[in-house]
Amino acid sequence: MTRQRLFNGVCIGALIAFALLWIMPFAWAIDTSLKPEAETTIVPVTWGIENLTFDAYTKVLGAGNILQWYFNSFVISTLIAVFSVVFCSMAGYALSRIRFRGSTFVFWFILAGIMIPGQALIVPLFREFAAVNLIDTYWAVILPQIAAPVAVFVFKQFFDGVPRELEEAARVDGASRLRIYARIFLPLSRPAISAVAIFTFVWSWNNFLWPLLVLTSTPLVTLPVGLATVSSAYGIQYAQIMASAVLGALPLLVVFLLFQRRIVEGIAGTGLKY
Amino acid sequence: MGTATTLPPRTAETPATQPHRRDRRTLSGLGFLAPFLVLYILFLFGPSLYGFVMSFFNASLVKGGLSSFAGFGNYAEAFSTPEFWSALWHTVWFTILTTPPLVVLALVFALLADRLVRGRWFFRLVFFAPYVLPSAVVALIWVWLYTPDLGLLNDWVAKLPGNLAAPTWLGDPSWAMISVALTTVWWTIGFNFVLYLAGLQDIPRDLYEASAIDGASPWKQITRITIPLLGRTTTLVAVLQVIASLKIFDQIYLMTGGGPDFATRPAIQYIYDVGFTDYRVGYASAVSMVLFALILVVSLVWFWLVRRQERVS
Numbered sequence: 001m002t003r004q005r006l007f008n009g010v011c012i013g014a015l016i017a018f019a020l021l022w023i024m025p026f027a028w029a030i031d032t033s034l035k036p037e038a039e040t041t042i043v044p045v046t047w048g049i050e051n052l053t054f055d056a057y058t059k060v061l062g063a064g065n066i067l068q069w070y071f072n073s074f075v076i077s078t079l080i081a082v083f084s085v086v087f088c089s090m091a092g093y094a095l096s097r098i099r100f101r102g103s104t105f106v107f108w109f110i111l112a113g114i115m116i117p118g119q120a121l122i123v124p125l126f127r128e129f130a131a132v133n134l135i136d137t138y139w140a141v142i143l144p145q146i147a148a149p150v151a152v153f154v155f156k157q158f159f160d161g162v163p164r165e166l167e168e169a170a171r172v173d174g175a176s177r178l179r180i181y182a183r184i185f186l187p188l189s190r191p192a193i194s195a196v197a198i199f200t201f202v203w204s205w206n207n208f209l210w211p212l213l214v215l216t217s218t219p220l221v222t223l224p225v226g227l228a229t230v231s232s233a234y235g236i237q238y239a240q241i242m243a244s245a246v247l248g249a250l251p252l253l254v255v256f257l258l259f260q261r262r263i264v265e266g267i268a269g270t271g272l273k274y
Numbered sequence: 275m276g277t278a279t280t281l282p283p284r285t286a287e288t289p290a291t292q293p294h295r296r297d298r299r300t301l302s303g304l305g306f307l308a309p310f311l312v313l314y315i316l317f318l319f320g321p322s323l324y325g326f327v328m329s330f331f332n333a334s335l336v337k338g339g340l341s342s343f344a345g346f347g348n349y350a351e352a353f354s355t356p357e358f359w360s361a362l363w364h365t366v367w368f369t370i371l372t373t374p375p376l377v378v379l380a381l382v383f384a385l386l387a388d389r390l391v392r393g394r395w396f397f398r399l400v401f402f403a404p405y406v407l408p409s410a411v412v413a414l415i416w417v418w419l420y421t422p423d424l425g426l427l428n429d430w431v432a433k434l435p436g437n438l439a440a441p442t443w444l445g446d447p448s449w450a451m452i453s454v455a456l457t458t459v460w461w462t463i464g465f466n467f468v469l470y471l472a473g474l475q476d477i478p479r480d481l482y483e484a485s486a487i488d489g490a491s492p493w494k495q496i497t498r499i500t501i502p503l504l505g506r507t508t509t510l511v512a513v514l515q516v517i518a519s520l521k522i523f524d525q526i527y528l529m530t531g532g533g534p535d536f537a538t539r540p541a542i543q544y545i546y547d548v549g550f551t552d553y554r555v556g557y558a559s560a561v562s563m564v565l566f567a568l569i570l571v572v573s574l575v576w577f578w579l580v581r582r583q584e585r586v587s
Binding site for chain 2: 003004007008011012014015018019022023024025026028029032040041043044045086087088090091093094095098099100101102103106109110112113115116117118119120121122123124125126127128131143144146147149152177181202205206208209213223224225227228230231238241242244245248249252253255256257260263264267268
């Protein structure tokens with residue numbers, strides 16, 4: 001029994017050591033961001049803050065860019081999440097409940113899409129959007145990210161688990177497909193809706209390469225694209241760079257803290273990397 | 275609605291005798307699928323085909339259309355260009371550097387956290403939180419950690435016994451990729467950690483109790499029960515990791531810009547450079563197709579592995 005306890009003790013010790021290592025970059029970023037610029041370049045490095053100041057934050061926020069980036073990212077990610085939930089749940093419903101000629105083909109056709117890596121499409125996609133003059137608009141970022149095959153399968157799987165009796169009654173009463181979908185399936189699928197919505201939101205918020213390519217004017221860029229310009233804009237003003245990093249991390253940390261269980265269950269349940 | 279009682283039971287539908295119902299079903303099925311399918315064809319399936327076609331032409335970004343037919347010229351050029359091979363190698367090198375630690379460490383973390391009765395949520399929070407951050411935030415923080423002379427990591431190395439000199443983390447061609455890999459392990463391990471925690475939940479507890487009665491040590495239990503039973507999770511984690519690592523772009527672009535002297539430029543950045551800096555979109559498409567094929571092969575091997583594992587169990 002004591003051997004068991006000793007073993008557990010060692011395990012917990014190791015876990016705490018790893019956890020400290022994992023927190024360290026965060027702690028260091030926050031620590032730096034709260035120092036006056038002059039203190040950030042002292043060697044050897046000093047932990048802790050002698051002259052706590054929010055100077056870096058007021059400067060970064062005062063410049064206004066980051067607030068604009070928050071807004072752009074928020075609008076873009078919200079629209080993508082909403083459209084994704086609506087379109088993908090409709091598609092998932094059709095694949096799960098309506099057997100029509102060609103539905104097996106459509107199923108495999110969509111399944112094949114999971115294999116296509118978005119990064120391999122940047123060249124043809126860019127040409128498409130250039131041809132219709134949508135480069136440097138929100139739509140160029142939003143449209144390609146709505147149709148996520150993964151989300152369709154999350155919904156299909158969920159709908160497959162809905163007992164037939166629930167819709168039979170409504171169908172016998174003469175309710176239309178659309179009514180059954182909207183009144184029975186959608187309200188039942190709140191776990192699937194929130195999983196898809198949260199994932200799509202986080203994933204599109206963090207998307208970098210595509211927005212970097214199609215958003216070229218500063219007022220429109222998303223937060224990650226904007227942040228990529230920060231270190232060259234602020235030069236060696238480390239406190240301000242770290243303040244930007246902390247502000248950039250904040251919205252997602254809040255989303256994560258609010259929806260921790262859903263996010264973790266979503267990953268464990270689907271096992272799919274968005 | 276009283277009409278319900280007069281309708282025949284719906285349990286056995288006979289589509290052959292009810293052609294109009296079948297047509298209606300096709301119509302409503304496609305109706306529900308239409309919004310998704312339109313976007314899917316326009317922005318995922320269509321561009322894949324378009325990219326494939328473009329890879330056989332000398333298409334340019336500054337001119338519309340496909341320009342002249344190149345046959346396999348773009349592919350032949352890619353395979354005979356050292357820059358292509360070096361970019362492909364950097365992608366593979368990054369995958370080799372990140373996959374083992376991201377699988378093994380995630381397993382270790384999950385095994386450790388699983389022993390806790392309380393407080394598991396805290397470690398889940400600590401290890402998973404970095405995963406939700408944008409790559410740009412991660413890059414800003416880690417570039418600061420790696421800063422020569424001023425950075426925290428240099429300070430730590432200086433404090434180690436043995437008078438070690440810290441490497442120029444991102445500036446030394448032989449260290450740059452290792453540094454980016456280190457950052458990536460910190461950033462993305464939470465995803466694998468969560469998958470392993472879920473896998474551990476599925477192992478029946480009485481297996482441990484039975485083996486404890488037989489006098490098995492905790493270490494024996496882990497090596498003889500836990501790890502073998504996590505086999506399927508490990509396959510999933512490893513393959514998802516390989517696929518994700520093969521798509522590396524963000525961290526490298528943000529932290530080293532592909533340098534120093536192209537020493538870390540991965541395949542996607544090569545596509546980006548030849549397509550959007552040199553305007554050679556036909557050639558860039560050919561390179562995309564090669565990367566696509568590589569990822570496809572990995573995915574298919576995964577399907578095959580999973581199938582085989584399922585047949586065994």
